[in-house]
Amino acid sequence: MTSGMEAFLEGVVRTATPLALAALGETVTERSGIINIGLEGSIIAGALGSVVGAAHGGVWAGFVFGAVCGLAVAAIFALFAVVLRADQIITGTAVTLLALGGTGTLYRLIYGSAGAALNTPTLNPAAIPFLSKIPVVGLALFAQPSITYVLYALIPVVSWWMYRTHAGLALRSVGENPAAAIAAGVRGKRVQFTVVLFGGALGGVSGATLVLAQAGTFVEGMSAGRGFIAIAIVVLGRWNPLGTVLAALIFGAASALQFYFQAIGTNLPYQLFLAFPYVLTLIALAATHGRVSAPAALGRQDLELE
């Protein structure tokens, strides 16, 4: 028996999962001093890639090919923003535009203008024995599609890598004090390039999640600004992996509210609920002002690394 509350919490975790995946990758990217606005492009590329991959090799092939597509988009961003040190904001915007248009074009070329009648295999929720029986939160946390469990596993791994390894220290030093990092022998550009690719791959997985664990099909522009929301989530999560995932839950709740209100029936216009996550992003960014500190070299294009 699922109560209304359990259904709502299940919706929170479900809608938070793709946001958290993308935001987790962006957290690592931003810690190196690079802000990848092109994340939105990686998400939409991952969504289309997952449809193609899943059609050929099943659900998990879909996730892998989605990650590859997200990574490929991020590689374009890295080429301009990291190697050529072009402005990160403009590059990211262009990459997003490229991926949104490119996926729309490719989708119609591959599947024709009708398109919608796709039978993409999807990931069903898999309940974990015992854990899913925990009252109230059990179903929400432990009866999700297995990609959510991949996310759970990634949080400690990324945290450990970022705070407890030499590579993680090198990453953070490039983002905080590039000059010192380079003096200490860190290959700044290589670090940034690598983590941009990592962030792009997770963005791709995020897009694949939208398709394979939620919508079951690709729709043009289905990323719907999640890449940008994820960037706000990174700020709200104070550039740390666990914080990011918790912040993603707040946005999951904002999105899940619409299902909840639809279920109980209300006269409020549905556009209000659709717009709510975007409004919340603005409020969250304003509210965290002054209480968080970004990596010191975030967004700086003028720094010559090595």
Place this chain on the structure above:
Amino acid sequence: MSQTTAFIVDTLVHATPLMITGLAVAIAFRAGIWNIGADGQFIAGATAAAWIGVSAPATIGWLALPLALVAGAIAGGIWAAIAAWLRSRFAVLEVISTIMLNFIATYGASYLVRGPLQEPTHVFPQTSSIVAGAHMPILISDTRLHWGFILGLLLSVLTWYAMKYSATGFRIRASGMNPFAARNAGLINVPRVTSGAFIVSGAIAGIAGGVEVCGVTFALYENISPGYGYTAIAVALLAGLNPLGVIGTGILFGALETAAGTMQRNAGIPATTASVIEAVVILGVIGIAQFRSRCSVSAT
């Protein structure tokens, strides 16, 4: 009308919103403000203009047109002012806030054309047609080309002159090029100048929305902007952020969109290809600029 004439007319009709929103983006970028929100400001302007256009009494005649355009400018300015305020008061990155405001404007317009502003039969998600007095006069008879195109040209020339020769234009350019130097050189209140440029940028994008409603659609629809605000970034960058250059690049992209539409109808090439081309243009422009500057650095 020959096919060529039809193509030229369609190009100029498409170029009008691109030129004006491109101008809006150029002003903001010149001030060092990454306004990705011309789309939302365009929608805000279109909404306000449609509201005036629908509700204006017929007795005021042609006065409805300037009123609608001014309303569009104010609404676009207010929409940008939200992001400008978040930036100056809370240091919220304007890239994120303007994109969020784009989504909010889209849903807001969607609500209005299905709710309070919907046409009286409540069948279509759009407003009623605007009054005749709010229609933009036609420039060449028997075509769709309207005076909005000339208005776009005038705005571009005016902005070019103001940026190049006025004290305000100098302050904007100085703040954008090097905010620290601008502040230290004295007499430039950088946050105030950049916020001002941001709001003006929004107002101009709002005018573009008003021009589209008064000159082309004559009503407010859902999805009134097919992403003009994003194309505008390519228009502005390809023009080197020069207000006069925006005229040329606006027409170029107008031709591109017209051709993309024709190709979709006739050859089945998706119109989304146009945004791929826009993105390649942006990357090309910044790539070449970076490559050149790196060459000149290593030469010295």
